[in-house]
Amino acid sequence: EDGYDLWLRYKPVAESARVAYAARAAAIAPVAETPTLTVARAELERGLTGLVGQPASAAAGARDGVILLASGATPAITGLGLPLKTLGEEGYLIRTVTVGGKATTVIAANRDIGVLYGVFRYLSLIQTGQSVDKLDIVSVPKVKLRMLNHWDNLDRHVERGYSGQSIFDWWRLPGHVDPRMVDYARANASLGINGTVLNNVNAKADSLTAPFIAKAAALADTFRPYGIKVYLTARFSSPMEIGGLKTADPLDPAVRAFWKAKADEIYKTIPDFGGFLVKANSEGQPGPQDYGRTHVDGANMLADAVGPHGGVVFWRAFVYSHEQPEDRAKQGYNEFKPFDGQFRDNVVIQVKNGAIDFQPREPFHPLFGAMPKTNLGMEFQITKEYLGFSTHLVYLGPMFEETLASDTMAKGKGSTVAKVIDGSLDGRKLTAMAGVANIGSDRNWSGSQFDQANWYVFGRLAWDPEAGTQAIAQDWTRMTFGADPRLVTPVVSMMMGSREAAVDYMTPLGLHHQMGEGHHYGPGPWVSGGPRADWTSVYYAKASETGIGFDRTATGSNATAQYAPAVGACYADLKCVDEKDLLWFHHLPWDYRLKSGDTLWDGMVKRYGRGVSYVDGMNRTWAGLAPYVDARRHREVSDYLKIQRAEAQWWRDASIAWFQTFAKRPLPAGEPAPNHTLEYYKALGFPFAPGI
Ligand code: BDP
The missing domain is CATH 3.90.1330.10 (Alpha-glucuronidase, C-terminal domain)
Structure with a gap:
């Protein structure tokens, strides 16, 4: 085995367990031939064939052990009293029922995609050695947009990628779509990931030209049955680079018209295009501030372009200005907090987990909890830029969990980052979690066997930000190794x-x-x-003969004041701060x-x-x-x-x-x-x- 099959290996279960499973999963009922139900049924058949033996085809009630896939309130499930209403658009249920006196397993959802998610879950039960005799499972994603961000360039070089080249073969697309794209979609769908940004945040305008839109469309067509929408990054200066304009000023009518026309053009080819991800005014990328405008001006302009088509704009809060601040950790908060409530409803402000940059440990970003009138999305980094690339075995689950479980105290105790992200703290509907992908052309996808677990745990947490990462590691291990x-x-x-x-x-x-x-x-x-102090190590450690650490208390940069008072006070207090964060907040004698x-x-x-x-x-x-x-x-x-x-x-x-x-x-x-x-x-x- 080389790892290509990820956690979807479907190797035979132990002989002692096989008989019981085979009895429960003896046959699959026919399904309507929609694209998604077709792949759901095929996945179920593939999985069962590998795990317990090839299932037959039989109608529910014809015999014991039929699995019934039901999308919407179809006649096949009327009378079963299934709580479909609670499942929303993407949730599913799996229940053991009796149909015509026969033991039947129903996997039901309101939409086809929920059925596919249910199939993956059902298979994972067998893969992880759980009983499928008396099932009563309901699962609904807590986060609406569960996204991968590929930092993939159009020449297939991957920024911060440690697993080969980009898996998106732009040169051969759209004429040839590598079958691997289907496996990519299967793997993501098995986790409930429903969006993917195909290209780097350090964007090229070329990705928005007609030939590249056609290439993206070919990928979108491949991913669609798996419930995955494609998104593109948008270089802010595109109106000048590919639109022939002299400016990219977001308040200029010609610029606004360019983006509207561009959105219309994309949606003509990709009717369910997800939207744009934008890195603006950060690390030299162009943005609205180049014209004396604001993040609101920039984000809302793009939001107005994609909004009529149902699109979303992810606007990143990872910014830092040309002038060097006394503390880079304060920049994102300073630039975004004042705009709370001013972004369009279809804008998500995408915030990195911490205020610096994907470090092995960072306290949670102070923007979480500080913008209750704004859609705030999480950005985690799955690729291990700062954690030993792909050769170090580092399971990121506990790191993600640490951030999500952090209490912002924004509305008193229990105002965790997870509750900001799932929208429950501030009653927000458009919720999102993104992971900077670690996927590449390596046979094992992620550069190492164990880095697959980081893709896996990210997906599971995007579905449920409060899930325990130890249990997730157990599932992954069982499915991946046995x-x-x-x-x-x-x-x-x-x-x-x-x-x-x-x-x-x-x-x-x-x-x-x-x-x-x-x-x-x-x-x-x-x-x-x-060129910049905040690109050096000595700036962050501030080591001298008298001591070490970055004073972010009131005697230093006062970054602690960006947190809710109780949180900031604790970080600033040597008696309260966790030693794990000691030198993040304090400069101390040796x-x-x-x-x-x-x-x-x-x-x-x-x-x-x-x-x-x-x-x-x-x-x-x-x-x-x-x-x-x-x-x-x-x-x-x-x-x-x-x-x-x-x-x-x-x-x-x-x-x-x-x-x-x-x-x-x-x-x-x-x-x-x-x-x-x-x-x-x-x-x-x-x-x-x-x-x-
Ligand atoms: C940093 C990376 C850089 C990215 C940047 C970003 O070093 O390559 O472009 O983040 O997130 O971590 O935009």
């Missing part, structure tokens, strides 16, 4: 601690942005100089006492080492799992874990060597000196690192 508890228990335990380990060996105690310059690969705590009694310096050094030890542990655990994993995947993971072990050591050693030049203190007893000199680490160069 249900043997001798395998599942250690793998899940390895996964659950892996993110904390990466934080430990990379940036413990609230340190952030200490990665190598540009490529973000490996340690670079010494990075300084260059001898500051941690809760453990260690000095800050000793505690830091120990944490780096703890991270390395964890990776040692993962290596040992995985080595012992050889009997339970197919050889090829076992080998690949082993190789990667060895790379990770060496790189964790490198992170530890380089960081300690650097910070020791300020701390000027010995290493605590038992902590070995770095393997090399600081000069050695500083001299390492990685000109061909992937993903830039």
